[in-house]
Amino acid sequence: MSFIDWSVLLLTLLSIVLYGVWKSRGTKNIEGYLLADRQLPWYQVGLSVMATQASAITFLSAPGQAYGDGLRFVQFYFGLPLAMIVICTAFIPVFHRLNVYTAYEYLEQRFDIKTRSLTAFLFLLQRGLSTGITIYAPAIILSTILSVNITYTTLFMGGVVILYTVYGGTKAVSYTQMFQMAIIFGGLFFAGYMVVHLLPKEVGFMDALHIAGKMGKMNAIDTKFDWNNRYNIWSGIIGGFFLQLSYFGTDQSQVGRYLTGKSIAQSRIGLVMNGLVKIPMQFLILLIGTLVFAFYQFHTPPVFFNKVEVENIQNSAFATEYSELQKKYEAQQVHKREQVNEYLDALRQQDQVRQRETGIALQETNVKTEAVRSDVLKLLKKNNDKADTNDTNYVFLSFVMEYLPVGLVGLLIAIIFLAAMGSTASGLNSLASTTIVDFYKRFHKKEATDAHYLSASRWATVLWGIFCVIVAFFASRLGNLIEAVNILGSLFYGTILGIFLVAFWMKKVKGTAVFYAAMITECCVIIISLQEHPIAFLWLNVIGCLLLMILAWVIQQFRGSQKEELP
Amino acid sequence: MMQEEKPPFLKTWRNVYLLLVVVLGLFILFLYSVTHYFL
Numbered sequence A: 001m002s003f004i005d006w007s008v009l010l011l012t013l014l015s016i017v018l019y020g021v022w023k024s025r026g027t028k029n030i031e032g033y034l035l036a037d038r039q040l041p042w043y044q045v046g047l048s049v050m051a052t053q054a055s056a057i058t059f060l061s062a063p064g065q066a067y068g069d070g071l072r073f074v075q076f077y078f079g080l081p082l083a084m085i086v087i088c089t090a091f092i093p094v095f096h097r098l099n100v101y102t103a104y105e106y107l108e109q110r111f112d113i114k115t116r117s118l119t120a121f122l123f124l125l126q127r128g129l130s131t132g133i134t135i136y137a138p139a140i141i142l143s144t145i146l147s148v149n150i151t152y153t154t155l156f157m158g159g160v161v162i163l164y165t166v167y168g169g170t171k172a173v174s175y176t177q178m179f180q181m182a183i184i185f186g187g188l189f190f191a192g193y194m195v196v197h198l199l200p201k202e203v204g205f206m207d208a209l210h211i212a213g214k215m216g217k218m219n220a221i222d223t224k225f226d227w228n229n230r231y232n233i234w235s236g237i238i239g240g241f242f243l244q245l246s247y248f249g250t251d252q253s254q255v256g257r258y259l260t261g262k263s264i265a266q267s268r269i270g271l272v273m274n275g276l277v278k279i280p281m282q283f284l285i286l287l288i289g290t291l292v293f294a295f296y297q298f299h300t301p302p303v304f305f306n307k308v309e310v311e312n313i314q315n316s317a318f319a320t321e322y323s324e325l326q327k328k329y330e331a332q333q334v335h336k337r338e339q340v341n342e343y344l345d346a347l348r349q350q351d352q353v354r355q356r357e358t359g360i361a362l363q364e365t366n367v368k369t370e371a372v373r374s375d376v377l378k379l380l381k382k383n384n385d386k387a388d389t390n391d392t393n394y395v396f397l398s399f400v401m402e403y404l405p406v407g408l409v410g411l412l413i414a415i416i417f418l419a420a421m422g423s424t425a426s427g428l429n430s431l432a433s434t435t436i437v438d439f440y441k442r443f444h445k446k447e448a449t450d451a452h453y454l455s456a457s458r459w460a461t462v463l464w465g466i467f468c469v470i471v472a473f474f475a476s477r478l479g480n481l482i483e484a485v486n487i488l489g490s491l492f493y494g495t496i497l498g499i500f501l502v503a504f505w506m507k508k509v510k511g512t513a514v515f516y517a518a519m520i521t522e523c524c525v526i527i528i529s530l531q532e533h534p535i536a537f538l539w540l541n542v543i544g545c546l547l548l549m550i551l552a553w554v555i556q557q558f559r560g561s562q563k564e565e566l567p
Numbered sequence B: 001m002m003q004e005e006k007p008p009f010l011k012t013w014r015n016v017y018l019l020l021v022v023v024l025g026l027f028i029l030f031l032y033s034v035t036h037y038f039l
Helices: A003-023 A030-038 A042-053 A056-069 A071-077 A080-098 A103-110 A113-146 A150-197 A205-214 A233-250 A252-258 A264-295 A307-314 A319-348 A352-383 A392-403 A408-444 A450-478 A481-505 A511-529 A538-559 B013-037
Strands: none
Touching: A003 A150, A003 A408, A030 A150, A030 A450, A042 A150, A042 A252, A042 A264, A042 A408, A056 A071, A056 A113, A056 A264, A056 A392, A056 A408, A056 A481, A071 A233, A071 A264, A071 B013, A080 A103, A080 A233, A080 A252, A080 A264, A080 A481, A080 B013, A103 A113, A103 A252, A103 A408, A103 A481, A113 A150, A113 A252, A113 A307, A113 A392, A113 A408, A113 A450, A113 A481, A113 A511, A150 A264, A150 A392, A150 A408, A150 A450, A205 A264, A205 A319, A205 A352, A233 A252, A233 A481, A233 A538, A252 A264, A252 A408, A264 A392, A264 B013, A307 A319, A307 A352, A319 A352, A392 A408, A408 A450, A481 A511, A481 A538, A511 A538
16 A cells, blocks of 8 residues: 555544544443433434444445345345334334333343343344454455454454444444444445446446346346345345344344434434435445456456465465466456457447347356356365355455555545444444443442443453454454354344344233243254255344244243243 | 424324335335346
């Protein structure tokens, strides 16, 4: 990176962090530290909710996801607006009325302490692991641009975020997220503009989309119903609805964002804003990945984008074999480029027959090119069976570092860091809130001063930060990060959502029934996910939720109308 | 009983939620046409 890029990066990061810390000065109690005194307006709530979900993974991995798999990941978000409606009508009024700090406090009032504790524990496990993955994403960037071992960059990233979150708490997180999102939107438009600008002079935006479409990357909607197909409109609307409902309705990292709203209406409008803006935003991010794919039809891409793995194999006994595959790949890319130009020529002349012929030839060459890449992946594994053969997390980063102009590189890297910080900070904040409110204060220290709880919250943030850094060390084995974090969520969200839906809508079911139903359901979901041909992960949310609701009802029927005995 | 605070636009919450559903539907239609146009 050039001096200008480093300056843009450091200036952007420093000004955001200092602004957040300055705005959060004077926090004296946990109401201020954990919920910003419940005084935030709708636009801050909305931006905070969006920034919490849009981590570095979104900006790093989503374009890579589209580069490899096309636009179909956008279907994953179709359930989100519907989930916002349910949360606005059912969840927000309850949480506001009860004046809770965490979503799980409500469960003790509705059921009993063991249900509250189990749900809070499931949340801590899931969010702790996810936040670790979120720290790993920017660590990859630093490692790539500085050519430093990823262990050290993971430690550095984790350390920076822990310091920032421990000091500032929720207020710092919310205020900085507002500016983060503004910079992020601006940067995205720039990146999109630059990808198109860098295409050859005679190739325009629509041409790029035609090329991507011919090679299957404009596959935004898939209407075919298939349990094993990860992304189609049905899994997106139904499975995605359950996942987003659980994530926004019961995950403290999001509940904690909209509980900062100064009224029910402000919290609601914040979520409505999220529902309106999220899908177009994700579509644009994925579209950038598709445009990067089109760009690489005119500039030979690396056969494998992860430079560390490439270096490993080039220094191994398989170096010659790798070199030959690389030459074969590059030759095919050159041939593909000629065919792309022929296809575009036929398109411009509106010669449909030639379009069809050149299109088919292009698709066939693309298949052959992918086959060579597949051979390279096999070779990487042959050299080292622990090699990371999924390079989608490096595609966008590689493009930015190599092709974008000075200044914009620094800005885009800053965006990725800001997204990481915002999301990780929300995660650590929520882990600390739940630990202190649902466990420490509830079981260990029921009466203490505000200053004591504030100090305990800060310590909890540090300890969870350390846990998340440890998780980050193992995140390299998880493949595409945006998929990994959602697969992880899907293992737990169905059960947690089921508990809350029983709480809201099945008034006759009591704590013990729902507790046992939750244990059985969670075991079932994990067993299903470990099958050799597992069902697409979005459906796990539906299965978990519905199974729990049914089991809870059945168990309650057996238990009858006995009075619950509290432990 | 405390009156529910009205939304700042569209008069009722039902209208606001309807807006969300309509926007979702329109965007899905847009993406469907994009998919088929570039096939």
